[in-house]
Amino acid sequence: xxxxxxxxxxxxxxxxxxxxxxxxxxxxxxxxxxxxxxxxxxxxxxxxxxxxxxxxxxxxxxxxxxxxxxxxxxxxxxxxxxxxxxxxxxxxxxxxxxxxxxxxxxxxxxxxxxxxxxxxxxxxxxxxxxxxxxxxxxxxxxxxxxxxxxxxxxxxxxxxxxxxxxxxxxxxxxxxxxxxxxxxxxxxxxxxxxxxxxxxxxxxxxxxxxxxxxxxxxxxxxxxxxxxxxxxxxxxxxxxxxxxxxxxxxxxxxxxxxxxxxxxxxxxxxxxxxxxxx
Amino acid sequence: xxxxxxxxxxxxxxxxxxxxxxxxxxxxxxxxxxxxxxxxxxxxxxxxxxxxxxxxxxxxxxxxxxxxxxxxxxxxxxxxxxxxxxxxxxxxxxxxxxxxxxxxxxxxxxxxxxxxxxxxxxxxxxxxxxxxxxxxxxxxxxxxxxxxxxxxxxxxxxxxxxxxxxxxxxxxxxxxxxxxxxxxxxxxxxxxxxxxxxxxxxxxxxxxxxxxxxxxxxxxxx
Amino acid sequence: xxxxxxxxxxxxxxxxxxxxxxxxxxxxxxxxxxxxxxxxxxxxxxxxxxxxxxxxxxxxxxxxxxxxxxxxxxxxxxxxxxxxxxxxxxxxxxxxxxxxxxxxxxxxxxxxxxxxxxxxxxxxxxxxxxxxxxxxxxxxxxxxxxxxxxxxxxxxxxxxxxxxxxxxxxxxxxxxxxxxxxxxxxxxxxxxxxxxxxxxxxxxxxxxxxx
Numbered sequence: 001x002x003x004x005x006x007x008x009x010x011x012x013x014x015x016x017x018x019x020x021x022x023x024x025x026x027x028x029x030x031x032x033x034x035x036x037x038x039x040x041x042x043x044x045x046x047x048x049x050x051x052x053x054x055x056x057x058x059x060x061x062x063x064x065x066x067x068x069x070x071x072x073x074x075x076x077x078x079x080x081x082x083x084x085x086x087x088x089x090x091x092x093x094x095x096x097x098x099x100x101x102x103x104x105x106x107x108x109x110x111x112x113x114x115x116x117x118x119x120x121x122x123x124x125x126x127x128x129x130x131x132x133x134x135x136x137x138x139x140x141x142x143x144x145x146x147x148x149x150x151x152x153x154x155x156x157x158x159x160x161x162x163x164x165x166x167x168x169x170x171x172x173x174x175x176x177x178x179x180x181x182x183x184x185x186x187x188x189x190x191x192x193x194x195x196x197x198x199x200x201x202x203x204x205x206x207x208x209x210x211x212x213x214x215x216x217x218x219x220x221x222x223x224x225x226x227x228x229x230x231x232x233x234x235x236x237x238x239x240x241x242x243x244x245x246x247x248x249x250x251x252x253x254x255x256x257x258x259x260x261x262x263x264x265x266x267x268x269x270x271x272x273x274x275x276x277x278x
Numbered sequence: 279x280x281x282x283x284x285x286x287x288x289x290x291x292x293x294x295x296x297x298x299x300x301x302x303x304x305x306x307x308x309x310x311x312x313x314x315x316x317x318x319x320x321x322x323x324x325x326x327x328x329x330x331x332x333x334x335x336x337x338x339x340x341x342x343x344x345x346x347x348x349x350x351x352x353x354x355x356x357x358x359x360x361x362x363x364x365x366x367x368x369x370x371x372x373x374x375x376x377x378x379x380x381x382x383x384x385x386x387x388x389x390x391x392x393x394x395x396x397x398x399x400x401x402x403x404x405x406x407x408x409x410x411x412x413x414x415x416x417x418x419x420x421x422x423x424x425x426x427x428x429x430x431x432x433x434x435x436x437x438x439x440x441x442x443x444x445x446x447x448x449x450x451x452x453x454x455x456x457x458x459x460x461x462x463x464x465x466x467x468x469x470x471x472x473x474x475x476x477x478x479x480x481x482x483x484x485x486x487x488x489x490x491x492x493x494x495x496x497x498x499x500x
Numbered sequence: 501x502x503x504x505x506x507x508x509x510x511x512x513x514x515x516x517x518x519x520x521x522x523x524x525x526x527x528x529x530x531x532x533x534x535x536x537x538x539x540x541x542x543x544x545x546x547x548x549x550x551x552x553x554x555x556x557x558x559x560x561x562x563x564x565x566x567x568x569x570x571x572x573x574x575x576x577x578x579x580x581x582x583x584x585x586x587x588x589x590x591x592x593x594x595x596x597x598x599x600x601x602x603x604x605x606x607x608x609x610x611x612x613x614x615x616x617x618x619x620x621x622x623x624x625x626x627x628x629x630x631x632x633x634x635x636x637x638x639x640x641x642x643x644x645x646x647x648x649x650x651x652x653x654x655x656x657x658x659x660x661x662x663x664x665x666x667x668x669x670x671x672x673x674x675x676x677x678x679x680x681x682x683x684x685x686x687x688x689x690x691x692x693x694x695x696x697x698x699x700x701x702x703x704x705x706x707x708x709x710x711x
Contacts, residue, residue, distance in 0.1 A: 069694020464644025
């Protein structure tokens with residue numbers, strides 16, 4: 001059996017090992033590769049910097065554990081920025097599994113920045129209804145969320161005193177893991193209510209929202225772990241995303257190497273006269 | 279009754295959602311908000327249907343001792359334990375036994391789901407090695423774009439650009455950004471517009487009662 | 501050595517993580533057990549969240565407070581369960597009709613303004629801006645959009661000028677698919693990074709081991 005054929009028939013578990021090592025080794029021995037913020041991420045940072053202090057931001061956390069490795073670092077970085085700028089944060093979600101994850105992030109960053117639940121931020125929890133409930137929330141927050149994540153009446157919190165609907169919200173920041181998420185907020189709320197909107201999304205979805213960023217519907221677009229690392233760089237607080245970027249880089253190089261090796265093997269086999277699958 | 283009532287609901291609720299966008303009158307806005315509240319409740323009820331179906335199927339498996347019935351028993355056991363803890367003590371973490379529901383979610387459900395999806399990293403590598411073949415010009419275009427994006431979007435692209443002393447407009451990051459902001463944007467926009475036209479047409483057909491597949495019937499007029 | 505509750509739960513999380521990872525070697529009963537456990541916990545969790553976050557505050561509490569019109573969605577929600585009851589299962593269509601109508605109405609408006617009008621508006625670009633680079637880039641956006649849309653137009657045969665435009669459209673689409681592939685790889689690798697970070701950082705920290 002030629003080398004090319006042996007390569008093409010390689011047990012996939014060896015490939016799994018290659019990926020595992022490519023990702024694990026840089027986590028154990030960081031390389032410190034340089035991170036440069038890109039315009040779409042800078043756009044969100046600038047938009048938050050431009051908000052007057054004390055502005056209300058609706059923090060829509062639409063994710064589940066499958067997207068958490070990418071989205072939690074973004075949520076942490078943007079929340080840190082919002083709290084450092086003394087914004088009031090109202091958090092809600094349309095995903096059933098986001099509530100506890102969002103609560104953890106809010107508490108962690110809220111405590112770090114010396115913020116008080118109910119005054120500086122509130123977690124309204126989950127509400128069913130996907131795009132239907134998005135319009136309801138934008139029209140009347142307390143009607144859609146009679147109680148918060150902890151079961152207390154929403155209107156009992158000081159932060160909600162002057163906030164009835166999205167006319168009172170300066171920025172809609174969506175942390176989006178899929179459907180329902182950024183696309184639905186754009187369709188149902190952003191244009192309809194004239195909202196300033198930014199999104200932090202998974203890398204898979206980032207290419208889809210580039211048209212919305214270019215059209216001005218989104219003021220900023222933070223995509224994937226790389227986007228999160230760039231935002232950490234912008235707020236000068238390296239975190240999980242920054243630590244993961246070396247592993248991300250080597251993981252990509254490993255995939256590219258596999259593609260090149262497999263195509264070289266394919267071409268060699270083709271040249272030796274055998275065509276079709278091995 | 280079998281067809282007319284659901285169709286009536288579809289037409290009334292659908293048209294009201296559309297009219298609510300154009301007519302700011304409080305009467306329309308109030309009823310649209312009310313109908314949205316009703317839809318939210320019914321969607322929530324539909325999840326209970328799913329859970330009931332799951333219980334029914336797995337109880338059947340366990341009672342008939344079918345293949346993999348011990349696993350079905352584990353499913354039912356974990357379902358009822360979680361259900362009991364959540365309904366009895368609430369979902370937020372209040373410490374002690376009242377925090378166990380939250381812990382089950384954070385330390386059992388969350389790592390399992392996250393790990394299941396992380397398996398995709400291995401499978402994408404395997405798929406890239408076995409199936410990614412550059413057989414035509416179009417496939418080459420796809421491959422070259424993917425390589426530029428994979429290098430340009432991560433710090434190794436910056437490091438390689440510095441090492442090769444590439445000018446500002448030709449770094450991996452710049453090329454990747456140009457690809458995303460121009461050719462990629464044009465194609466994605468075309469897909470968005472095409473999909474939007476299809477969605478609007480289908481939505482209007484449903485709201486006007488022409489499309490009835492969701493009722494288990496054929497299309498227009500059937 | 502006494503372990504804290506946090507440490508014990510993290511050990512459980514690590515065991516379940518490794519159980520799922522064991523599938524990479526081959527399918528096995530440990531993986532299967534974890535998979536069924538996941539489904540069971542998920543179903544129980546979703547039930548409780550829908551109950552506490554939706555039905556109690558948005559239905560039962562408001563009903564008790566006097567909003568009797570909510571008896572309508574309550575009745576329609578209960579009618580959904582007639583799906584299990586053979587002869588009267590058609591009653592579940594009433595609730596379906598309401599849901600489908602609401603979603604469809606919102607979809608028409610949403611797609612129209614956000615994805616049709618906004619996107620077409622954003623692509624009305626000048627090719628005479630005074631900057632050669634901007635002119636070329638805008639021309640690429642305009643021609644790329646038109647060519648890609650021509651590719652999706654199947655009511656006419658792709659021959660001659662239409663065929664040529666469709667071919668160019670395919671090239672643009674291939675570039676966008678390549679970009680999507682690159683970002684998909686990025687996302688998948690990130691998910692693996694997250695799990696490995698849990699195993700090598702979060703777990704040892706909760707056990708009081710290492711830095």
